[in-house]
Amino acid sequence: MKPILEIDAVSKRFTRTLDVAGRVAQRLGAKVREETVHAVDSVSLTIAPGEVVGLVGESGCGKSTLGRVVAGIHSASAGRILLDGQDIAALTGAERRAATLAVQMIFQDPFASLNPRLRVEDIIGEAPRVHGLVTADALSDYVDETMRRVGLDPALKRRYAHQFSGGQRQRIGIARALAVKPRFLVCDEAIAALDVSIQAQVINLFMDLREELGLTYLFISHDLSVVEHIADSVAIMYLGRIVETAPTEALFEAPRHPYTRALLAEAPRLDQRRRQFEPIRGEIPSPLDPPPGCHFHPRCPKTQDICRTALPALDPIVPGRHAACHFWAET
């Protein structure tokens, strides 16, 4: 099947340029320099129509930045995002607009991502009206239908966001994204801020919407159990790079990269009691100053000399599986 979305060697760098005072200080010999963060470092990923791809990693690994590049909120510093085989950045006019609307994003914090001064009907109805997807007299019915689709009572559409609970607000955010009839949703930690009993409701909603609307998801999360449940395939990120990709079941059955293995072993599970093992040491290093070679080598239990100098490629190990480790075969 032809992929719906391809991420082709995408990098995103953030540079803090020096201000006037900084440049003067530099001229005078002070040790100040421009700082560059390689938030995303040459990441490639292919997503088939109807697929749910889980993107997993810890804070600072670049997963949210990648999601924002895919959704068009950030532009890529290098590389291309292809929708239906076409580079989104190269499109113009109506085609560009259609491509932009086709990819929508759902954010983590349902308290910060909704405009507090707008009524729910405007939050949901503004974009389809502006983009001419519905006529003015059909808008009200369209908003009602969209609200019902995400499990909200249309009678509440004159209310403001603050009059809703966290779970309901997340549903409003989902309705806003759905209102422009997207084909691809980027969900960035979309359930992390919700209570446990509400999380299940929203996960179910995502799965229902996938069935009804044929949506494709890039599901960004730090929560492995959620990703294991809804994703078809998983990509694990560490410090700006993808270190392993695999079909979900294969990954959880036999993780290949030492970092994936650590993540799986250390995620708290209900069936684990009085754990005794020694967790992996150290913390994710600063992306301002990443270690050379394999980024994971300072924490890795299997580090050899080559890991300190050579960057391991994301090698195909079996069809559909890739791992970026010099020693994936030895385990």
Place this chain on the structure above:
Amino acid sequence: MTLAVQGLATHFFTHAGGVKAVDGVDFSVEPGQIMGLVGESGSGKSITGFSILGLIDPPGRIVAGSIRFKGTEISNASEADFQRLRGNRIAMIFQDPMMTLNPVLRIDTQMIEAIQAHETVPRRTAWEQSRAALGLVGIPAPEERLSAYPHQLSGGMRQRVAIAIAFLNKPDLIIADEPTTALDVTIQAQIIHEAQKLTRETRTAMIWITHDLAVVAGLADRISVMYAGRIVEQGATDDIIDRPLHPYTVGLLGSVPSANRRGARLAQIEGMAPNMLALPPGCAFAPRCQHADATCAQVPEMAAVSGRTVRCFHPVSRP
């Protein structure tokens, strides 16, 4: 017995009406024991912790109940008594370590201050104790860290410092309020590992407040589940996680993805947590409960059922 709480009720008297944030909570913790206090936002789990430490400010007030710490009643203790207890015999770890740490003081200043507030020791001895405490929670190069400011440390390091400060005076009880919620999985595993090791070595009792059942499953000896200000189920970890009886506990555990077949719809608890200003009469969970009937218009009492206590008229029967 390190701590025995009985009938604790903490209410808030707001303009909008009274909020029974904690309404009749009973539990006890023994030396070296870890109790998981589990609930969703607004269930009263944090207010229970604050009540034990005398940290309830107006419009909130402890309106009933007793809190006995090593046999002494402390629910009506004076502020001077609490100052002797807090940070010394009872310590607290917050979700955000910046609640514990002063951003404009170096780590060593803060740690030495915490020791000298309760004990007359020379500064040098206090410094040595601080260094040892940082080493205990797995901080590499503790001497360097001691002269750092909090903003120079990562989130995980700050939380370790906060834990080191909590353990400094070898307290009898530590109340940890969501201490790993803001941390990454691998860092959370490290912190849980250290906390478990320290409580075992020092025989410190611990109350671990969290919304995450999976965390306390691997950590706690006993679990108390709170809903709308009351404990609804309490017992040994294995009983609560493997054989829950209260419909709310059953629902919470059933809605966790790993309890469901991959890709299937999750079993979900319908509805949402009740408005604490307008709690339903009787059992607060009844409007969301599949087993609810007319009897649930009364508040159920905590009753002993197969080795644990449950607040329910219709505990879920097991095959």
